[in-house]
Amino acid sequence: MQAMSNTPAKMTIVSGIQPSGNLHLGNYFGAVQQFIQFTEADQDCYYFLANYHALTSLRDGPRLHALTRGTAADYIALGLNPDRCSIYLQSDIPEVCELQWILTTVTPMGLLERCHAYKDKAQQGIPSDHGLFAYPVLMAADILIVSANRVPVGQDQKQHVEVTRDIAQYFNNTYGDLLTLPEPYIPQSVATVPGRDGRKMSKSYNNTIELFAGETEVRQQIYSIVTDSASVAEPKDPDKSNLYPILKLFCNLEEQAYWQDRFRSGGLGYREVKQAIFERFMEKFGPARARRKELESQPEYVDAVLKRGAEQARKLSLPLVRKVREAAGIPNL
Numbered sequence: 001m002q003a004m005s006n007t008p009a010k011m012t013i014v015s016g017i018q019p020s021g022n023l024h025l026g027n028y029f030g031a032v033q034q035f036i037q038f039t040e041a042d043q044d045c046y047y048f049l050a051n052y053h054a055l056t057s058l059r060d061g062p063r064l065h066a067l068t069r070g071t072a073a074d075y076i077a078l079g080l081n082p083d084r085c086s087i088y089l090q091s092d093i094p095e096v097c098e099l100q101w102i103l104t105t106v107t108p109m110g111l112l113e114r115c116h117a118y119k120d121k122a123q124q125g126i127p128s129d130h131g132l133f134a135y136p137v138l139m140a141a142d143i144l145i146v147s148a149n150r151v152p153v154g155q156d157q158k159q160h161v162e163v164t165r166d167i168a169q170y171f172n173n174t175y176g177d178l179l180t181l182p183e184p185y186i187p188q189s190v191a192t193v194p195g196r197d198g199r200k201m202s203k204s205y206n207n208t209i210e211l212f213a214g215e216t217e218v219r220q221q222i223y224s225i226v227t228d229s230a231s232v233a234e235p236k237d238p239d240k241s242n243l244y245p246i247l248k249l250f251c252n253l254e255e256q257a258y259w260q261d262r263f264r265s266g267g268l269g270y271r272e273v274k275q276a277i278f279e280r281f282m283e284k285f286g287p288a289r290a291r292r293k294e295l296e297s298q299p300e301y302v303d304a305v306l307k308r309g310a311e312q313a314r315k316l317s318l319p320l321v322r323k324v325r326e327a328a329g330i331p332n333l
């Protein structure tokens with residue numbers, strides 16, 4: 001991984017996913033794949049379920065509860081090894097919310113007004129709540145609480161990591177250098193995975209291909225990728241198609257060249273490409289899907305992983321918050 005080549009010391013890696021829906025290809029290639037790589041490269045890795053963040057879009061207690069444990073099982077099934085990284089719930093680290101409050105007091109309004117989640121809603125005239133406005137400060141707390149150096153995320157989260165750096169700098173200028181400035185880690189080839197309609201794949205656009213949906217549903221999702229009406233015989237531009245960028249995710253360079261050539265030469269029908277995507281998908285995620293089924297009957301195991309993960313994360317969060325409190329003049333017990 002190029003981000004590590006000139007950094008000899010071990011790095012601390014952190015990232016989270018909101019358990020507000022079912023994991024999809026965008027989450028895997030844009031985030032989880034990199035989570036696994038950092039873990040396998042023996043870095044200090046902290047991966048959590050951002051269940052407080054999820055409250056900004058999901059107001060259904062039982063569903064959030066089920067999705068939270070389910071997403072933890074997804075992480076494990078996909079190959080995140082709980083013996084080599086810490087997997088936990090954001091809500092199990094109370095220091096996160098405490099740090100968030102302190103950070104809000106050094107965060108200028110203008111910085112948050114520029115953040116896209118809130119700004120997009122405001123521009124469309126949709127009322128938003130304080131949670132959505134303050135969302136980037138909570139994300140900053142998630143990152144700063146473990147003194148992370150790198151944050152593997154998709155392109156859509158880059159701004160939030162930059163805001164985290166700004167907030168850390170405001171804090172450090174006010175109270176001294178306690179907070180570590182993190183950098184985003186976004187491999188360009190997977191920065192934005194397109195959805196079935198060509199827009200960014202996202203739970204909120206209903207254009208996903210879900211990692212753990214039933215086989216019939218996965219097939220149906222893949223077969224509903226939007227295509228034009230070009231005939232089989234016509235040559236096609238792979239880069240203008242919604243299919244090629246998704247197929248490409250599963251291909252090495254040689255295979256990419258093969259498919260590009262097939263698109264351009266004509267005689268390639270969209271059904272054949274969809275079938276190829278389906279086969280690649282099942283080949284790649286088949287073992288994870290089987291493991292995910294097994295984990296369904298082992299909720300105690302998943303809970304134990306989360307408990308251990310929270311204990312590990314709190315080894316970092318507690319001392320950090322004590323230093324922050326002390327610097328800000330809040331007494332420690």
Ligand code: ADP
Binds near residue numbers: 029030152154191200
């Ligand atoms: P969604 O947009 O579906 O709600 P999340 O916001 O929960 O997804 O994203 C969790 C992680 O997955 C983040 O790091 C995000 O950047 C990444 N991610 C989500 N969708 C994509 C995508 N289409 N391409 C690349 N990365 C993505």
Ligand code: TRP
Binds near residue numbers: 143
């Ligand atoms: N905001 C991220 C998303 O929607 C999830 C998230 C919350 C996160 N806290 C984080 C990601 C800290 C990386 C680091 O995808």
